[in-house]
Amino acid sequence: MFLTHQRVAGTPLDQLPVLWLAVTGTIEWVLDNVVGPLMDLLAEVLGTPMLGYPFMQRAYLAAVCIAVIGPLVGTFLVHREMAMLSDTLAHTAFAGVAVGLFLNSALSLALSPLLTAFVVAIVTALLVELLVEHAGAYTDTSLAMVLTGGFAVGSILITATDGGISVGIDAYLFGSLATVSTANVGILLLMSLIVGGLVTLTYRPLLYVTFDATAAQAARLNVRRYKRLMVVLTALVVVSAMQIMGVFLVAAMLVVPVAAAARVARSFRQSILLAILAGEFAAIAGVTLSYNYGIAAGGSIVVTAIGVYVATFGFQKLAPSLRRLGQLRPGHSEAGLKADGGEEKGVSNGPTPSRLADSPTSTS
């Protein structure tokens, strides 16, 4: 699909991504020779032939990756109240796709439109961040202008290019299972490793900057660097997930599971885990629904995720009565707010060092 991995030699531009091809080639080999047979086995064991089809194997694998990195980066984004940035970058990534298609058509190249989408989204993300550093804050207006501006450029480039290319645009706009190539999955796996690794390495400064940027600056953290890293990570995730989720819906994967997790999580770390779990549930259920009923994958995933979000309200209603039955540990209800800690009777006054692990779920 989309000229992603065709070998066209000759121009210098084609020789640049040699390393890139080597990496994705390795990943493709693993997909074909390790993951594929494993999923075939799973299909047989579960008795679901759908898992045996290579295109569905790719779709599930892609969905699983997206549902890890989307909520992971989204958690920081949402709690910095920058959720709209993901939607903005998705729309400018569309311009990136259009740039790739345009260049290919005009200069007879065979660039992957995904590659140009990465470049355009990252550049836009950094430009928006520089603008914010200059102006002081994100504004609705400026994000709306970048969002529509990016999409406008995309639409111009698409229509300015010779007729044929607009054929595949739907797949980018609405997402598609069938068009996920092995190379796409390879790129997605690689991005998951990069994004997951970067967030793991910079978890503490990202958390500090997300929660209290001024205090982080006073504590001499390089706030500007981590804010820039944050927007670049967002660009990487948005473009990676665009293939399945579609330009219009990709932001949901960074926002909806996070919003659901934030309602019930007891700590930040737990909220990341719960958001990923919610994302995985939505992604796997969504892809399955999409296959079984022939409906859009992105839409199915988002509707499922919103279902999970709505379910958290029910969970919160039920939680107090469940707690009364002794099935949940005490604490964390809104009712005990003013009680100066009186609610957490089970928690001792002086936590021992062994309880200082980040997981807050070990008490009582």
Place this chain on the structure above:
Amino acid sequence: MTPAASKTDESTDSLISVRNVSFRYGDVPVLDSVSIDVEPGAFLGLVGPNGSGKSTLLELMLGLRRPDVGTVSLFGEPAAAFDDGERIGYVAQDATEAGREMPITVREVVRMGRYPKRLVGRFAAEDKRAVVDAMEQVGIADLATRRVGRLSGGQRQRVFIARALASGADLLALDEPTVGVDAESREEFYELLHDLNANGLTVVLIEHDIGVVTTYATEIACLNRQLYFDGAPEAFVETDALAAAYGSDQHVLHHDH
């Protein structure tokens, strides 16, 4: 956990030294030739009308901004170049609002105090000890696993103080920390600041409640673009600096705490 005042005896004896500093936002002058020193162990209360440049002065003191004119030194170094983040604790103006929706626990916030030392890698025993000690010192150890956004305003302020203590800060800077905190908690909060200061922690505080400042601070600076007063609280209530700074007949309301 008690900060060692002797650590600050470096090139100058002032912990913060602001010299002839002017600052403007674009065309708007905010500070005009301000000079002020903060000695180790001081409790400085910064007062002045809204838009008088208090927050800007505090940010300049901490090296978060650079002055257009003049110099600021912090722990004897140029403030902007000073990079020993764990010696500075900062409670920002909107800290009471921070994290209201964010699912983050008291312990997760207090642990941030150790981040300047430990940005990556496992927390060592001393890091964990410092976090526990800090929470105990401000009386929030029993709230460790609670979400910060679900605490009362007074409790939440203690979390930010604990974060500064966990880092072993010598300097605690607070920008109107008790906005939206009820009167009783506010008083308890200032008692806590008073105790910490008595143990050697240097405190710089912006507070709009002049009664509170004159009760707890050991030094008052009254600001409105220029410095109108810098001295002991007893002297401050005797002068007409406040009226001059506010440009009207303001009286010092003396709350009996």
